[in-house]
Amino acid sequence: xxxxxxxxxxxxxxxxxxxxxxxxxxxxxxxxxxxxxxxxxxxxxxxxxxxxxxxxxxxxxxxxxxxxxxxxxxxxxxxxxxxxxxxxxxxxxxxxxxxxxxxxxxxxxxxxxxxxxxxxxxxxxxxxxxxxxxxxxxxxxxxxxxxxxxxxxxxxxxxxxxxxxxxxxxxxxxxxxxxxxxxxxxxxxxxxxxxxxxxxxxxxxxxxxxxxxxxxxxxxxxxxxxxxxxxxxxxxxxxxxxxxxxxxxxxxxxxxxxxxxxxxxxxxxxxxxxxxxxxxxxxxxxxxxxxxxxxxxxxxxxxxxxxxxxxxxxxxxxxxxxxxxxxxxxxxxxxxxxxxxxxxxxxxxxxxxxxxxxxxxxxxxxxxxxxxxxxxxxxxxxxxxxxxxxxxxxxxxxxxxxxxxxxxxxxxxxxxxxxxxxxxxxxxxxxxxxxxxxxxxxxxxxxxxxxxxxxxxxxxxxxxxxxxxxxxxxxxxxxxxxxxxxxxxxxxxxxxxxxxxxxxxxxxxxxxxxxxxxxxxxxxxxxxxxxxxxxxxxxxxxxxxxxxxxxxx
Numbered sequence: 001x002x003x004x005x006x007x008x009x010x011x012x013x014x015x016x017x018x019x020x021x022x023x024x025x026x027x028x029x030x031x032x033x034x035x036x037x038x039x040x041x042x043x044x045x046x047x048x049x050x051x052x053x054x055x056x057x058x059x060x061x062x063x064x065x066x067x068x069x070x071x072x073x074x075x076x077x078x079x080x081x082x083x084x085x086x087x088x089x090x091x092x093x094x095x096x097x098x099x100x101x102x103x104x105x106x107x108x109x110x111x112x113x114x115x116x117x118x119x120x121x122x123x124x125x126x127x128x129x130x131x132x133x134x135x136x137x138x139x140x141x142x143x144x145x146x147x148x149x150x151x152x153x154x155x156x157x158x159x160x161x162x163x164x165x166x167x168x169x170x171x172x173x174x175x176x177x178x179x180x181x182x183x184x185x186x187x188x189x190x191x192x193x194x195x196x197x198x199x200x201x202x203x204x205x206x207x208x209x210x211x212x213x214x215x216x217x218x219x220x221x222x223x224x225x226x227x228x229x230x231x232x233x234x235x236x237x238x239x240x241x242x243x244x245x246x247x248x249x250x251x252x253x254x255x256x257x258x259x260x261x262x263x264x265x266x267x268x269x270x271x272x273x274x275x276x277x278x279x280x281x282x283x284x285x286x287x288x289x290x291x292x293x294x295x296x297x298x299x300x301x302x303x304x305x306x307x308x309x310x311x312x313x314x315x316x317x318x319x320x321x322x323x324x325x326x327x328x329x330x331x332x333x334x335x336x337x338x339x340x341x342x343x344x345x346x347x348x349x350x351x352x353x354x355x356x357x358x359x360x361x362x363x364x365x366x367x368x369x370x371x372x373x374x375x376x377x378x379x380x381x382x383x384x385x386x387x388x389x390x391x392x393x394x395x396x397x398x399x400x401x402x403x404x405x406x407x408x409x410x411x412x413x414x415x416x417x418x419x420x421x422x423x424x425x426x427x428x429x430x431x432x433x434x435x436x437x438x439x440x441x442x443x444x445x446x447x448x449x450x451x452x453x454x455x456x457x458x459x460x461x462x463x464x465x466x467x468x469x470x471x472x473x474x475x476x477x478x479x480x481x482x483x484x485x486x487x488x489x490x491x492x493x494x495x496x497x498x499x500x501x502x503x504x505x506x507x508x509x510x511x512x513x514x515x516x517x518x519x520x521x522x523x524x525x526x527x528x529x530x531x532x533x534x535x536x537x538x539x540x541x542x543x544x545x546x547x548x549x550x551x552x553x
Contacts, residue, residue, distance in 0.1 A: 001414040006170035013432030015165040018136040020172030022375035042436040048101035066114045079120045092121045096436035103137035107144040111159040127164040139399045171410030180379035206385040217356030219343035230343035242270040243299045251331030265335040271299040278341030281319045287312045291352035302503035317470040346373045362387025367394040457485040467504040479544045513549040
């Protein structure tokens with residue numbers, strides 16, 4: 001099934017199981033659907049089975065969203081107690097759509113528990129209280145993790161509520177991460193439980209090879225202890241003292257804690273020049289994505305500069321991870337979107353793409369672990385194997401059986417959507433929107449008064465930790481627009497303190513531009529012109545940098 005066909009099915013309001021191989025674009029499609037729903041005023045519960053997966057989507061864990069926490073079961077009295085929690089009742093009653101990402105890691109009994117809570121709070125016997133339920137994930141990837149002493153959980157498709165939802169299966173067939181036929185062949189062989197001698201030979205060819213790139217590949221281990229030891233060891237080898245960047249946070253303590261646990265960026269980021277790092281968030285405008293590798297060129301209290309593996313120099317902006325509900329920010333953490341990347345665990349690599357990875361699967365302990373690790377890289381040339389055991393190439397036997405069922409169902413559902421006329425499909429889409437959009441003149445919640453654009457920029461300046469590039473990124477505007485705002489703000493308030501923004505460019509560059517301004521001097525009206533200075537400096541200097549320096553003259 002194509003992404004467009006799946007999106008057309010989602011827009012009908014049907015309950016959907018969205019699946020497909022790693023890199024098939026499941027998360028991208030979910031984001032597109034969420035944006036569509038937001039644009040029509042629908043209230044969406046954005047959740048995932050783990051904190052890491054939840055932060056990728058800008059949501060929270062399904063455990064937190066539904067109120068089940070770590071419970072395996074709830075008595076009638078406990079369900080009644082949950083129903084009396086006003087914040088939880090408001091959240092679940094207001095929701096129109098529930099999205100659960102990375103469902104492979106959600107136990108069957110907790111899936112049922114979420115359904116029970118929704119029925120109790122929404123006072124409905126309809127599965128999941130009548131919400132549109134969108135489940136996403138790939139059961140070939142990592143299964144539910146059981147706590148010590150807890151019964152081994154089964155996959156969510158064993159839940160009683162699974163068949164009750166009458167899910168339309170959307171099995172995405174396109175591939176957006178890998179375009180290497182050899183690597184795709186290996187991954188498909190693992191998925192089909194058909195690892196042949198030829199597959200083994202391809203993998204063995206990646207043993208003992210070294211990355212030709214100047215930036216070595218990220219190392220993936222199956223155990224945390226190996227990852228921590230590797231990163232600490234490599235950072236210690238670098239000369240000088242580490243510069244530390246502490247994560248900022250705001251919001252409800254429990255939600256902040258959940259964000260921190262799920263965020264790949266550490267609470268305390270320790271860096272040195274030449275440190276090996278990985279970006280942990282997408283920023284297409286600045287030229288990096290979640291999983292881009294790089295080397296630290298500069299790290300000072302004023303900011304961080306990284307050279308990516310593709311040679312791009314990036315002045316790294318601060319990033320935020322947040323939980324939003326009904327358009328209101330409930331919790332937020334702010335940190336540079338980096339982590340030490342000499343090594344990470346296979347578990348934490350789930351959901352990211354890597355240009356290159358050195359993978360040790362010699363201690364694999366769970367079927368699906370090898371598939372997750374190998375599917376992180378975009379091409380066979382980026383794969384460097386250091387260890388492999390038999391478990392690494394296995395998948396759960398029952399998953400193979402269920403996968404065939406899902407594939408057949410997806411073929412039927414794709415044929416159904418293709419057979420519909422555009423008019424009939426549009427009618428179904430509109431009928432669903434009529435069900436979820438707020439009544440005319442109504443609001444899902446009290447809206448804050450929108451600030452004017454200058455005030456929004458001024459508020460970010462007041463934080464005193466953001467540079468020009470960071471403010472532009474936060475506002476989703478250009479650096480030139482930010483500078484225009486500052487110029488207008490200074491006209492409004494000449495005493496506005498912008499002293500920290502001087503660090504948006506290096507001291508040497510600042511001094512060089514300032515000296516040219518002084519040499520050329522002011523015009524007849526007593527002001528400094530940009531064009532003569534830019535002409536004197538040459539194309540290596542942007543107008544944005546020149547405008548910044550002019551603010552301090």
